[in-house]
Amino acid sequence: MATQVPQSTIDTLAASVYEQCLQAPTGFLFSISQLQEMVPGKSNLEVTQHVLNELLRTRSLSAMTQGNQTLFKAAARDYADKVKNMSGDEEILYGYIQEAAREGIWTKTLKAKTNMHTTTMNKALKGLEGKRFVKAIKSVKYPARKIYMLYELTPSIDVTGGPWFTDAELDNEFINELLTAITKFITSKSFPRIVRGSSVASFPPGYTGYPSQNEIYRWVKSSNLTEVDLAEADIRNLLDVLVYDGKIERVVGGTAYRAVRKPESVNGFTESPCGRCPVFSLCREGGPVSASNCVYFEDWLNF
Amino acid sequence: MSQQHAAELCALLVNDIYGEVSSKVVSILLQLGRLPIPQICSHIKLGPKIVKQTLVVLIQQHLVTHYTHSENHRDIVYYETNWMQIYELLHAGRIIRAMESRYGNDGALVISNMLQLGHARVSDFLSAYGTSTKNAGQDAEDTTTSVETLKSIITEMVASRFLIQVQEHHMNPPTDTINAMRKSLTAQLRKNFTVETRLVKEVDRQIAIKMAEFADGDTSAHAGMKRKLATSAKGKAKKRAKVSMYDQEVEEEEWEVDEEVVLRVNHEKFLVLFRNQELVSLAEKRLGRTTSLVYRQFLEKLEPKYLRCHVIGDDDEEEDNPKKRIKLSVLELSKTFDFSIELDNSIAAPPKEVSRGRKRSLEDSDDESPKHLNGNAEDEDEDEEEDEWADHEEIDDADPEALKKKKRMAIIKQHLQLLAEDSFKFLKHESTRGMGEWSINYKELGKLIKQLEVEKVVEERFGSMGTRLLRIVKDKGKLDEKQIANIALLKQKEIRATLSGLHEAGHLELQEVPKTATPQVSRMFFLWFYDFERAKNALIGDVYKAMARCIQRTNTERDKRKSLLEKWERTDVQANQEEYLTTGEKRELEIWSTREEKLLAQLMRLDRIVMVMRDF
Incomplete structure (x- = not known):
């Protein structure tokens, strides 16, 4: 064979090819000839072969077939960086987990897809977890299942159950505290301030100064009650619960809320x-x- | 179940007041329905004489009705209990108190005697009352004036339908009245109709009309009265001015109750009164005291127009017809509005009104509060009304009295608006005539207070989670556990126990819907739903039972101290309590009286629930 191309040259070449590949739109498929053109010292098949091998080894490129043609796709740099250091099993698992995105993937599904032995898989998953590439999460729907997801992703609402859940458990304390705070807020806006021991008064008929859903939402947002990101719809849920509790009622045609003087429960x-x-x-x-x-x-x- | 407990309660009530034999008769009639005397005797194993005596008492009290059937050319008299009437025995205390507050001590005396007698002829009643004052000397006034006073009170009670004339159909079971009516009407109308179904329809229609007439009785203003003799009119007018601070319309002076008429207590009318009280107290809790006082005035003003709590017949129709609604305007209300109610202060006092004004000015750019405080200006359309009112009354605006009156009316109007605007809909705005006209939708309010009562019970039994769940299910219809949990923001596991508790207590219902053709528990939806009628009846049944237990416990407590109480009731012991009773006995008596008081009070509070749930 001809002279051995030194590894260092191949590395530099591979890096430059990879660089060029990244310029293309994501998901673009390169044919061998296209890649060959990127390698300097054209039509040096041997060099191209080494370069490609190097790129495949580092997972910078992935090979796939379309018809009987072999095509290559460039992988994102961070992915490539991660996958470089993984074992084969880990890599396969990582691929599936990544695919599942924010929904996460159940270990049983993983096993079925990868056809791995449980111990092998668990070992690989443990490795991945250790490297902080993936994490195990809990799903609200299936609290018993072990579900994996990429480490950097936040689970979707379907999995977490929305802002009311902490670790897939309904956070009663959090909800109750919010309910109390909102009730207090609405109460403060519902009755005229009582001065000097006068009897409990009411606002005049036709009063429209009761807080609306949006006002309550903005108040919750600005009051630093919680760091959880609540949407207006979540506030709506809370208000519904308060209405069902009989603590507040909808007024002004259902657009605003007013606290209710609860008749003491004598029965x-x-x-x-x-x-x-x-x-x-x-x-x-x-x-x-x-x-x-x-x-x-x-x-x-x-x- | 509810019937069983009601029967138990009724038997206990009769036992308490009329003794064991009456109670036996009543309970056998409640258990078996209508019976003739021989059968009553054989069932309770007592002789016909004592049974007959008992029946007389019960009929006098309207607790038993009777009807004579002719069977095989022999007349057989059937007896039937009227359990609702028996239940009314519990209301005696309330009724007396209501009459006392309205007509003073004499009123209480009249009504309590009437309650004791069941029904009585006016003349008999008057003479009995005359002697009773002589003997007991309860009244400082001499007998003749007492009779006069008494008569005027009875007249007023008849006029406001607290007392009504006894009619023949009061003595018969309604079913028999209807049957007899149907028989005669069918015979009468047969020749006009060829088709049987049409005949039946027409007969039904006429029966409905007649029954409504029967139920209402004579509603004309002077039913059961006669024109008063001119000679005695003078003396009476004097008396009346002293006795009654209520309506003293000149016209009524000329009428007095007909002494030949037999009167009884009209329990239906009292229920209207109690319902108003209940609504006022609800308004007070929700809108504060002053508003509730205005509401009370409003309700009292309309009270004569309501004969009973529920309109007989198809009341849905009634509801939709705005012409038939009973309305009251601010103008009319203000004429009789109690001046002792401190409205002026409520508007002049800075805390309430200033805050009102300020809040308003925040709302409206054109600040009207200062003017408003003077009572000079209202909104534009109100101005018109006021003009109308001013024209009507021909009042000079400069007159301070008129100004004050006007101001008062403006405040009254505001209170009424508050009542109408509340989500409980205490009032319904009808028109702008006479500074605004309002009516009361008793049907909706009745539903509302019933619902509130159910919710209170649920709240007490299952905590706030119970009410939350109940209201969700009521609002949303049929739901499965998971959906409820999502809406309530509670864990499924947590609500499960509460839901089944609610189910057990009869507040919620559960329906199974199989997903597949073959029903399997695992393949089934379980849907929760709320059926108000069922929940209501379950609760009423429970309350009847609790009431029966209260009475039973009272009896037990009494039996425990039987000998002591017998001793205490002896006249010589009564006279020398210090001497004859030991310290231990005195303490025991004290315990007994507090316990009895407690149980009775509880009974009355339970009765309130029954009234709310059943009668309002």
């Missing part, structure tokens, strides 16, 4: 022992539970 039924009696359905005169031997009544009467 003759639930305050009597029977209203909260766990064995109420069993209770009858002459039965094992009856008014005459009722312990709840005794407690209640002694209270």
